[in-house]
Amino acid sequence: MATMSHPLDPISPIEIRKAVALMQACFSPRPIRFKVVDLLEPPKDDVFAWMEDRTQKVDRKARIYYHLDGSPNMGKALVNITKGRIETAEELPDAQGPVDYWEWERVHEACNTHPDVISEIKKLQLPPSAKVVNDPWSFGTDNAEERRRLFQCYMYIVLNDDPEANHYSVPAPFSPVFDAHTLELLWIDRLPLGAGAETVEDMQPWNPVKPVEYAAGVLGESYFRQDLKALQVNQPQGPSFTVRGRNISWQKWNFQLSWNLREGPVLSTVSYDGRSLFYRVSMSEMTVPYGDPRTPYHRKQAFDLGDSGFGLTSNTLSLGCDCLGHIKYFDGYRVASDGQPILMQNVICMHEVDEGIGWKHTNFRNGRSSVVRDRQLVIQCTATVANYEYILAFILDQAANLHIEVRATGIVSTMPVKAGVHTPWGTVVAPGVMAANHQHLFNVRIDPALDGRRNSIVYQDCVPVRDDPKLDPFGCAFKVESTTIQKPGGYDIDLNTSRVYKMINPSRTNAVSGNSVGYKLHAIPSQMIMMGPQSFNFKRGVFASKPIWVTKYKDDELYAAGEFTNQSREDTGLAIWSKRDENVENEDVVLWHTFGLTHVTRPEGKLDFPVMPVEKMMVSLKPTSFFDMNPSNDVPRSNQNLNQSTLVEAKESMCHSKASKI
């Protein structure tokens, strides 16, 4: 029983080659530039049929974004790899696809080498050792008529040769805008340097500042704290998980570890102790609208999954850096512009961690304790989207909880500011550098299949029983009011009633509690998008305006803001799907949760510069009346024989001077 194939396996390099060959054969001799060749997931019906009977054949298909004949219009093709045929292929003149590396590099190069840009740089009168680099940003829509593919290039000055020199600490005060197809320089924006939108027409010589660096090579050995001692994690018996292809078993969990360029890791066909829980759990979208109204910053609104992709931008992870302990890695594949598969090594790491005490009870009459530790399985990736990093993790535990964790880190997006100026739109994080306030609004998509496909979404409010002297003579009672959602839509969280959203299977009753079996969503209550309904920011990311969304399942409705977010003018995802007049009760239903953080770099900002310490957010899915008892009751009790913990001796903990250098 070696590698098992599964209909939701990531696309393989062989499959990429087949799909590309089919396309090339079809359109020969016209040249095709490939942007994306990735798995088109099969219809859910087919996957369920296959799970019932594994001899069922499920066709493998690819979703392809491409440009034919150098056309500025992107094409989209759906290719049946198994049957060797192209199912559809059409140009989408109105859609802008995600960024691909080939395109990005061409824009980057065009900007770096354009005489007008070079001429602007000259005006800065930089020291001879300085270099200027640029980050081509996706161009947030501010004009419904715009159809060109635009990139706003933000310029930065690199002041030393270290490969980790922090150019974000030295932003230059101008920003060229390029057409990615013609590679034409359209115009150069001067960046505002004061509180208002006014800009300087003439470039001034650069006012030297010392960049704030994080590069160990620049900081030098003596910069670092010397008293951090090693902490190592060992699993002498090996891991507790089993890997067969992309199928993972761990502590009664079983799931398929999918991966794609857009979403990164995805958990599919998730079960616990043989019972179906979720068909698919994924990070569906993330938008970052900036709250700085000064042109061109009003155009900053990244959709980091739709515009580029958490998979495409995933780092190659390495032992001892990103992952501590006993680690299993998984690879991914993307395509070159000519369709050749390119290996993306170690884009996912998987390992076990000890998260402290999982449960404990002491019989105080005799002091006897039972302790179970909270062993977790962490499946993690790191996406670098230019200046910023997102660490996305799916975390399973032995109490049958599934957590989705996001850590935001990396370098805040910076802009130049005049010395002494403080704007209402951000914080000065270093001399001459400002970081603008922004929001990060994520959406997690949860496709439940709790003991079967037909589920309902229910919300429950805790409300006091008031003024009912017969029922509640002492005024202490509260009750739970339950509402079953019947129609798709956006729904609210209410902290004042501890509102909880649950996925239940109304056909399955828990014998002990008498309630329907279910899982509840531990949501992250967050401020929703602040931009008003008339703004493009809002229209493009309607999903970010409500914390909870419910839709009826349809194949290929995976992305909260729709398939194409780059320069989008409207949300073609939840904004549309949630308006359908259809029943979602006891149906194939999908729950979506929008959460995030308002990153006010001023004044509550933390001066998280140069690199910001992680800001963690965790969404949890927890069983509610799904099991007959605590599902971790059978976890072996914590014991010293296995844990081999050690006592700090009084002397040892005082030997500060013995601290070894790290």
Added chain:
Amino acid sequence: MATMSHPLDPISPIEIRKAVALMQACFSPRPIRFKVVDLLEPPKDDVFAWMEDRTQKVDRKARIYYHLDGSPNMGKALVNITKGRIETAEELPDAQGPVDYWEWERVHEACNTHPDVISEIKKLQLPPSAKVVNDPWSFGTDNAEERRRLFQCYMYIVLNDDPEANHYSVPAPFSPVFDAHTLELLWIDRLPLGAGAETVEDMQPWNPVKPVEYAAGVLGESYFRQDLKALQVNQPQGPSFTVRGRNISWQKWNFQLSWNLREGPVLSTVSYDGRSLFYRVSMSEMTVPYGDPRTPYHRKQAFDLGDSGFGLTSNTLSLGCDCLGHIKYFDGYRVASDGQPILMQNVICMHEVDEGIGWKHTNFRNGRSSVVRDRQLVIQCTATVANYEYILAFILDQAANLHIEVRATGIVSTMPVKAGVHTPWGTVVAPGVMAANHQHLFNVRIDPALDGRRNSIVYQDCVPVRDDPKLDPFGCAFKVESTTIQKPGGYDIDLNTSRVYKMINPSRTNAVSGNSVGYKLHAIPSQMIMMGPQSFNFKRGVFASKPIWVTKYKDDELYAAGEFTNQSREDTGLAIWSKRDENVENEDVVLWHTFGLTHVTRPEGKLDFPVMPVEKMMVSLKPTSFFDMNPSNDVPRSNQNLNQSTLVEAKESMCHSKASKI
């Protein structure tokens, strides 16, 4: 430089003996029963003076609760141990002190042996091997005139000899009420078994059920999952901390690890990199009102710090069970009724953990990454309050964040229920057993001293700029509105504006950002107490009605609901202190945060029985403009040389059958 003494050191056994001897000498020959002998913390002025000049003498004092001559009235004495004199000693006929073990055991024994109780038990016609035990509960006030000291004894049936037999799975349907002073049985409550308040007058024979057990001895070896492999944490170079007496240094942090019977561990005189941060951070109170109006359950409202104490009920922790890795333990002391000090071993554990990635950035141009891991210092205790456990931890990290984490675990409080009955007040968690809905409302007290004692509390709201076409032509701008709190009071959280409360030092400006140096509170937005203002539940725990409280510092104002909570009729803490008309801006100010969870065991409950998996809550204090840059910029980069991580080989992770037995 061995043990250093500090004015905030916990009381020592020698000091206990001295204080007790002073009391005994003073009142001789009258017998004294001691309830509590603990440190009375010195005035803050004295501690600050001592920190300026360590030759300053700060008197050591004890706070003593006692009963003289067997009086039902508790006395309170303040004893100056250093000067050898009793400063005050008075009877408090109107206050009920916390439970002490001596008293608890006497009530327990009186209930177990009372002929009327035995006669009730007989009516249950239990099998000969069964035993009945009782949990004396503090008696929640339902009558303002009551002055007796009452305990409500909840009765449970123990069906096997295992020391961890789960009697909470078999509650008996009656509950005697005792006077703790006279040990008189006052009455016996019959417990309601249906949805309404009606009870059965005649005891019926017990209807046999199988208890739901967590005891490994009862479950047997074959019950446990077999595939959990060992995970061990080693620190071959020893810990990164230094301990001198109760003074701890770790990664630029320095603090005094205080401890007392009421609060358990307390962090005092906390500094980072030599700069003062907090004078004192502590868990101040916790109340658990139950939402079940059926008598006698309406009386269930524990104040687990004031009624008993997180220190007093702290477990003795042990290597490999409660703590994984390289561990340092600290002891505490309580007194016997005769005043003898009793050692409470290992009531605090301290160790380092790796919490994943602390920050990361990859230069996507060349793939070069810097990763810093999130090393944390965890200071933890476990309090067992009869059926329930609270795991309280203070967690420090290298980015200068201070986290206060609570894990709720243990066994939910149970009551008998008729077969087939489902009440609106809780969930049936096992046959014949219900767990009532309740709230856990904690209060954390934060006494800031950010670069000095005079600080202010400010809250900030993020609000969109709307309808200002000149300032915000594209409708994307948002700004931060800041309000400085001038008067004490209770304040609200507003998620829709991402409201954040900050402690700042208005006299110290961050040179980079131009803002006042500060720390912000990452609050836990929670539903506040649901019981109405007319209820005793509310009156006793006014602190639980608002998430944020601000007061001006006064010595000995430490406990959110006041000093005496047992059978209290009103909140004598924040309810009073927050009404004083005094300035709190740029003053010695204290910030209090109430948070918690509404534990709806039905219907969103998780069937967390027999022992519930931890429910985690974390409050964080994070720097905001306090430092010039990310304070963890100087943490050595993560590297394999130190971390010694290992790769899971394909073969290894598939060898499921090799799983060793645990």
